[in-house]
Amino acid sequence: xxxxxxxxxxxxxxxxxxxxxxxxxxxxxxxxxxxxxxxxxxxxxxxxxxxxxxxxxxxxxxxxxxxxxxxxxxxxxxxxxxxxxxxxxxxxxxxxxxxxxxxxxxxxxxxxxxxxxxxxxxxxxxxxxxxxxxxxxxxxxxxxxxxxxxxxxxxxxxxxxxxxxxxxxxxxxxxxxxxxxxxxxxxxxxxxxxxxxxxxxxxxxxxxxxxxxxxxxxxxxxxxxxxxxxxxxxxxxxxxxxxxxxxxx
Amino acid sequence: xxxxxxxxxxxxxxxxxxxxxxxxxxxxxxxxxxxxxxxxxxxxxxxxxxxxxxxxxxxxxxxxxxxxxxxxxxxxxxxxxxxxxxxxxxxxxxxxxxxxxxxxxxxxxxxxxxxxxxxxxxxxxxxxxxxxxxxxxxxxxxxxxxxxxxxxxxxxxxxxxxxxxxxxxxxxxxxxxxxxxxxxxxxxxxxxxxxxxxxxxxxxxxxxxxxxxxxxxxxxxxxxxxxxxxxxxxxxxxxxxxxxxxxxxxxxxxxxxxxxxxxxxxxxxxxxxxxxxxxxxxxxxxxxxxxxxxxxxxxxxxxxxxxxxxxxxxxxxxxxxxxxxxxxxxx
Numbered sequence: 001x002x003x004x005x006x007x008x009x010x011x012x013x014x015x016x017x018x019x020x021x022x023x024x025x026x027x028x029x030x031x032x033x034x035x036x037x038x039x040x041x042x043x044x045x046x047x048x049x050x051x052x053x054x055x056x057x058x059x060x061x062x063x064x065x066x067x068x069x070x071x072x073x074x075x076x077x078x079x080x081x082x083x084x085x086x087x088x089x090x091x092x093x094x095x096x097x098x099x100x101x102x103x104x105x106x107x108x109x110x111x112x113x114x115x116x117x118x119x120x121x122x123x124x125x126x127x128x129x130x131x132x133x134x135x136x137x138x139x140x141x142x143x144x145x146x147x148x149x150x151x152x153x154x155x156x157x158x159x160x161x162x163x164x165x166x167x168x169x170x171x172x173x174x175x176x177x178x179x180x181x182x183x184x185x186x187x188x189x190x191x192x193x194x195x196x197x198x199x200x201x202x203x204x205x206x207x208x209x210x211x212x213x214x215x216x217x218x219x220x221x222x223x224x225x226x227x228x229x230x231x232x233x234x235x236x237x238x239x240x241x242x243x244x245x246x247x248x249x
Numbered sequence: 250x251x252x253x254x255x256x257x258x259x260x261x262x263x264x265x266x267x268x269x270x271x272x273x274x275x276x277x278x279x280x281x282x283x284x285x286x287x288x289x290x291x292x293x294x295x296x297x298x299x300x301x302x303x304x305x306x307x308x309x310x311x312x313x314x315x316x317x318x319x320x321x322x323x324x325x326x327x328x329x330x331x332x333x334x335x336x337x338x339x340x341x342x343x344x345x346x347x348x349x350x351x352x353x354x355x356x357x358x359x360x361x362x363x364x365x366x367x368x369x370x371x372x373x374x375x376x377x378x379x380x381x382x383x384x385x386x387x388x389x390x391x392x393x394x395x396x397x398x399x400x401x402x403x404x405x406x407x408x409x410x411x412x413x414x415x416x417x418x419x420x421x422x423x424x425x426x427x428x429x430x431x432x433x434x435x436x437x438x439x440x441x442x443x444x445x446x447x448x449x450x451x452x453x454x455x456x457x458x459x460x461x462x463x464x465x466x467x468x469x470x471x472x473x474x475x476x477x478x479x480x481x482x483x484x485x486x487x488x489x490x491x492x493x494x495x496x497x498x499x500x501x502x503x504x505x506x507x508x509x510x511x512x513x514x515x516x517x518x519x520x521x522x523x524x525x526x527x528x529x530x531x532x533x534x535x536x537x538x539x540x541x542x543x544x545x546x547x548x549x550x551x552x553x554x555x556x557x558x559x560x561x562x563x564x565x566x567x568x569x570x571x572x573x574x575x576x577x578x579x580x
Binding site: 057059061082083085086088089090092094096097098099100109110113114158159162168 | 478483485487488489496500
């Protein structure tokens, strides 16, 4: 399908055990994520999809297996994980904006401290990104003054301010009021259309079908089925996926 | 511009308090400060101007006392005071309360014991708090870093060093929190620095080391109270452990523990009162010396208690102002 050099993240036989193997959060996950793909990970609670996502930038340290990012083994002792994380933006379920900093400072602190951007450049870039999500008038507000949907949009552009190669979304709409889900999904959709490589753990099946280029269904720490959204939703093969879709659709 | 005015009010407040013992001068300065505060409505929300105003009010009270003393009680040279003033003076000076007061504080300049003692109390408390915060932050960081990093570090030299300091800090906390501060003070004075006679240094060390243990637990509690997501957000942006702590966790933790830290400072002001055990003449010892000279316990001890109370009330008020400002920045 695609050439190997398009692969950004390559995951091989990823395992994450707790209590010495008693609990298997990830039990041998293997997949490749290619440039420009929007990979949507779905599955029941406890299926390991969040653990999988959080392993990609080592917020969870896997028990076994390998992850390579742009050809570098991210678990090798010689790898500077902080450098790699700068290229992997992450958006959390609970936004995790920094409450003691203004919106603008939330977005400029990492580019200024890590990329050495001047204050003017960082501010200009942040205002640019804020305009893209329609929140430029909130630049000097504090996170507690924003609604959930606004916070999540800020969290997305905060990650984008570092110019990441990949964006990881960990259930970005699960903590939102229903009427705010749309505004966040719109931003994500625009991002996907702009060609960003994305990995999303989500329960939004509409988003998976409409925006995803590939859907991964996980259960019990394994990838059960992996296919285009069309195939997954109209022609599911595995019976666990069939019963899952019956419940959520 | 707005800021400059607030700073001006603060400076005038401090100056008027400093000169409040000069009859008249302090009063004029303090009233001027209050006028400044009243005229500039825009600076009301600024904490600096509010501190300046409160200092001015205190200065006015002190000034009134000093004016009262000079006009009514001080025997002026010559005998040209009006008759009503003389009768008021004798009415006051003839009471038992006044003679007791006079005997305890004014005769032989005994108030100097309290004044100098107060200075020593402040000196020891401030230095000990600084030492305590430095020690406390270091110990808290060692302990919380070890808790966070012990899974991330893959053995080797760094982890061994960290583990060693983690244990060392654990021993420090156990020993210091497990023994009375008076005993620690006496051990430092009579055992460790037996050859030195610098009592202030000994007191600063003893109270600083003691306070450090409590501050460490306060700060560690603050660090642990910050949502784990904040740490993950910092790390996922590419900040390393140290930078995540510096830019994201510690500022929030500091804010969370500020009331507790301030309380520790207030506790320490009172705790230094046991320094008399090693012969340091701070406020309590000053009052005690007066008591031993005059054989009257009521006046000097009540005076000492009132002074502590006023200081603690003032600092508690300062802390509440600071807390309010920190809250504002979050809204």
